[in-house]
Amino acid sequence: MSNPILQVENLQICVRKKPGVLILRGVSFHVNAGETLAIVGESGCGKSMTSLAIMGLLPDAVEKLSGTIRFKGRELPITDNRAMRKVRAAEIGMVFQEPMAALDPLYPVGKQVLEVIEEHEKLPRAMAWARVIDLLTKVDLPNPETLAWSYPHKLSGGQLQRVVIAMALACNPDVLIADEPTTALDVTVQAQIMRLLKRLQRDTGVAIVLITHNLGLVAHTADRVMVMYAGNKAEEAPTRDLFLNPRHPYTRGLLDATPNPERASAQGGVLREIPGTVPSIADPMPGCRFAPRCPNASDLCHARFPDPTYEGAHGYACHHPVTDARV
Amino acid sequence: MKPIRRRFPWAFLAKRVAYGALAMLAIAIINFFLLKLAPGDAAEALAGQAGTADPAYIAQLRAQFGLDQPLLSQLWAFLVRLATLDLGYSYVFNERVSVLIFSRMPATLMLMGAAIVIAVIGGIVFGVTAARYANRWPDRVISFVALLLYGTPPYWIGLMMILIFAVTLGWTPTSGMENVLAFNTGWDRVADIAHHLILPALAQSIFYLAIYIRLVRAGMLEVLSLDFIRVARAKGISERRLSYRHALRNAVLPLVTVVGTNVGNFLGGAVLTETVFSWPGVGRLMFDAMFQRDLNLLLSILVLSSFFVILANLIVDLLYAVINPTVELK
Numbered sequence: 265m266s267n268p269i270l271q272v273e274n275l276q277i278c279v280r281k282k283p284g285v286l287i288l289r290g291v292s293f294h295v296n297a298g299e300t301l302a303i304v305g306e307s308g309c310g311k312s313m314t315s316l317a318i319m320g321l322l323p324d325a326v327e328k329l330s331g332t333i334r335f336k337g338r339e340l341p342i343t344d345n346r347a348m349r350k351v352r353a354a355e356i357g358m359v360f361q362e363p364m365a366a367l368d369p370l371y372p373v374g375k376q377v378l379e380v381i382e383e384h385e386k387l388p389r390a391m392a393w394a395r396v397i398d399l400l401t402k403v404d405l406p407n408p409e410t411l412a413w414s415y416p417h418k419l420s421g422g423q424l425q426r427v428v429i430a431m432a433l434a435c436n437p438d439v440l441i442a443d444e445p446t447t448a449l450d451v452t453v454q455a456q457i458m459r460l461l462k463r464l465q466r467d468t469g470v471a472i473v474l475i476t477h478n479l480g481l482v483a484h485t486a487d488r489v490m491v492m493y494a495g496n497k498a499e500e501a502p503t504r505d506l507f508l509n510p511r512h513p514y515t516r517g518l519l520d521a522t523p524n525p526e527r528a529s530a531q532g533g534v535l536r537e538i539p540g541t542v543p544s545i546a547d548p549m550p551g552c553r554f555a556p557r558c559p560n561a562s563d564l565c566h567a568r569f570p571d572p573t574y575e576g577a578h579g580y581a582c583h584h585p586v587t588d589a590r591v
Numbered sequence: 592m593k594p595i596r597r598r599f600p601w602a603f604l605a606k607r608v609a610y611g612a613l614a615m616l617a618i619a620i621i622n623f624f625l626l627k628l629a630p631g632d633a634a635e636a637l638a639g640q641a642g643t644a645d646p647a648y649i650a651q652l653r654a655q656f657g658l659d660q661p662l663l664s665q666l667w668a669f670l671v672r673l674a675t676l677d678l679g680y681s682y683v684f685n686e687r688v689s690v691l692i693f694s695r696m697p698a699t700l701m702l703m704g705a706a707i708v709i710a711v712i713g714g715i716v717f718g719v720t721a722a723r724y725a726n727r728w729p730d731r732v733i734s735f736v737a738l739l740l741y742g743t744p745p746y747w748i749g750l751m752m753i754l755i756f757a758v759t760l761g762w763t764p765t766s767g768m769e770n771v772l773a774f775n776t777g778w779d780r781v782a783d784i785a786h787h788l789i790l791p792a793l794a795q796s797i798f799y800l801a802i803y804i805r806l807v808r809a810g811m812l813e814v815l816s817l818d819f820i821r822v823a824r825a826k827g828i829s830e831r832r833l834s835y836r837h838a839l840r841n842a843v844l845p846l847v848t849v850v851g852t853n854v855g856n857f858l859g860g861a862v863l864t865e866t867v868f869s870w871p872g873v874g875r876l877m878f879d880a881m882f883q884r885d886l887n888l889l890l891s892i893l894v895l896s897s898f899f900v901i902l903a904n905l906i907v908d909l910l911y912a913v914i915n916p917t918v919e920l921k
């Protein structure tokens with residue numbers, strides 16, 4: 265079962281030229297072929313930075329300090345734009361949060377899908393175009409031949425996100441990173457898009473990294489979950505395990521703030537805030553970054569950062585893990 | 592694969608042509624009354640030229656020109672003349688105004704065409720380069736030079752260019768459009784005119800170039816920060832393609848408007864350059880008309896110029912809709 269296709273090891277990202285201001289403080293995780301890994305955590309904890317780092321698309325204002333990202337065992341040259349171009353879309357596709365702003369307003373949507381294929385594969389125009397139509401059909405867009413020539417402003421948010429998904433999967437990547445792919449959409453459309461992603465995953469075997477605030481979505485779609493807090497990995501576990509038996513107090517807080525994650529999407533189960541605030545990324549606290557908000561915190565927590573502990577596939581970074589299971 | 596054709600916006604076109612015609616009419620009427628406000632009239636001027644002030648002769652000329660008619664019928668006659676492109680007579684140049692203007696037109700078209708083409712190409716190349724290397728040295732150099740050119744009077748640039756390239760280095764002629772005494776024909780003549788054209792075209796283009804570079808750079812920086820650029824990057828396409836195919840096409844929209852204005856204003860735009868380089872175009876004709884108080888000639892050029900401005904505006908709006916599909920022409 266465990267067949268890591270993407271491995272992130274001790275990834276540290278800081279504000280450019282400020283190694284003390286850490287956005288990611290040494291994050292390690294892996295994604296297995298064909299699985300869905302959900303990444304959850306409060307706003308600003310570094311979820312998007314993690315995915316942008318994998319794509320080699322970090323903003324100019326930040327830089328990688330240390331760590332490696334391996335794809336199929338090979339280290340990704342994430343600072344080499346030219347080399348990363350061959351990885352983007354071809355091996356790792358990405359879907360972003362805002363479908364309304366994701367497409368160039370001046371080109372028909374089909375052309376923008378075509379652009380991906382033409383960039384990565386030497387195909388005759390007609391064959392590439394046939395593939396565009398096929399892709400638009402597969403993402404359940406109506407009248408693909410006509411729709412391909414529509415401009416983005418004529419499409420709804422849900423339709424645009426389908427086009428973006430078609431674009432991201434056009435060259436059959438092995439991994440799809442979806443950074444809050446449904447946050448900007450209506451609830452009913454959200455469910456449709458998630459069903460589409462799962463169906464495409466079944467058909468193509470693509471691994472999905474799903475970044476979301478929606479625990480209901482996680483419960484329904486993810487195989488494993490990684491919980492992040494303030495630039496660290498707090499906990500990681502198979503989905504069921506995490507929901508039933510969270511070990512990190514932060515995870516526990518998140519779950520308790522969402523009455524019933526199994527039915528949370530129907531209740532609009534978005535992460536609710538835990539009292540207190542996240543420490544600033546410039547704050548050089550030596551211990552656990554959750555300590556100021558943690559009910560279990562001790563002097564040890566404030567003094568020393570907890571090393572990760574593993575119980576099989578379930579890992580957490582905490583000195584005093586939660587022991588009682590949720591009911 | 593076959594794109595869906597958008598229907599040609601006939602209704603929009605008809606509406607704009609009607610508006611344009613109305614605007615032209617208003618401009619012509621205003622110009623007519625400006626002419627009437629000026630002291631003296633054509634009859635007095637012509638009689639003066641003939642060296643007589645005989646009231647009977649002047650009255651006869653007035654009757655001949657229709658100047659004894661009521662003002663409104665004179666206005667009507669004027670508008671009819673305009674509509675048939677009969678702009679009257681220039682007593683200074685001893686030639687019909689329309690003949691005068693249209694004989695000068697090719698020179699101006701050549702100069703402004705070359706200048707604007709150079710400026711658009713240069714503005715795009717330098718503007719895109721500056722934006723791609725924002726705040727690094729290529730941008731610093733380009734932006735500094737653009738600012739310098741923007742702040743320098745165009746005629747001064749022209750004079751300096753004559754001094755350096757024509758007088759000191761002797762690479763180009765100092766003025767004029769061709770070496771008339773050489774009696775060149777065919778390709779020799781074309782080469783000779785091109786040789787004369789280089790300096791004035793460059794001098795004129797520098798004025799536009801400074802504006803275009805700044806416009807393209809600012810537009811590019813704005814577009815490059817948009818979401819769809821990051822999405823396009825995630826598709827693995829090259830930075831060059833990203834810049835020219837996605838960012839530039841979006842960033843160029845404001846440039847289209849400004850270039851359109853400059854093109855529409857081509858008759859008056861080159862007055863200084865044509866004067867500095869003794870370029871025999873309409874701009875210089877306008878300058879001469881101004882100094883010799885040839886009011887009719889001057890106003891004719893202004894009316895014609897307003898026609899081109901209106902026409903260029905219409906073309907810009909049509910073009911804008913072609914480049915930007917989100918624009919609906921109504």
Ligand SMILES: Nc1ncnc2c1ncn2[C@@H]1O[C@H](COP(=O)(O)OP(=O)(O)OP(=O)(O)O)[C@@H](O)[C@H]1O
Nearest residue numbers: 279287306307308309310311312313314323325545
């Ligand atoms: N351009 C930047 N320069 C400096 N710091 C940045 C920049 N962009 C983001 N950050 C910082 O990086 C941290 C992580 O941001 P990131 O976008 O990864 O958060 P996130 O987990 O995706 O949050 P959200 O759920 O709101 O999308 C934030 O604390 C933010 O302050």
Ligand code: SF4
Nearest residue numbers: 552555558565582583
């Ligand atoms: S290490 Fe201490 S402060 Fe941090 S989460 Fe665990 S118990 Fe809380």
Ligand SMILES: [Mg+2]
Nearest residue numbers: 311312313443
């Ligand atoms: Mg984010």
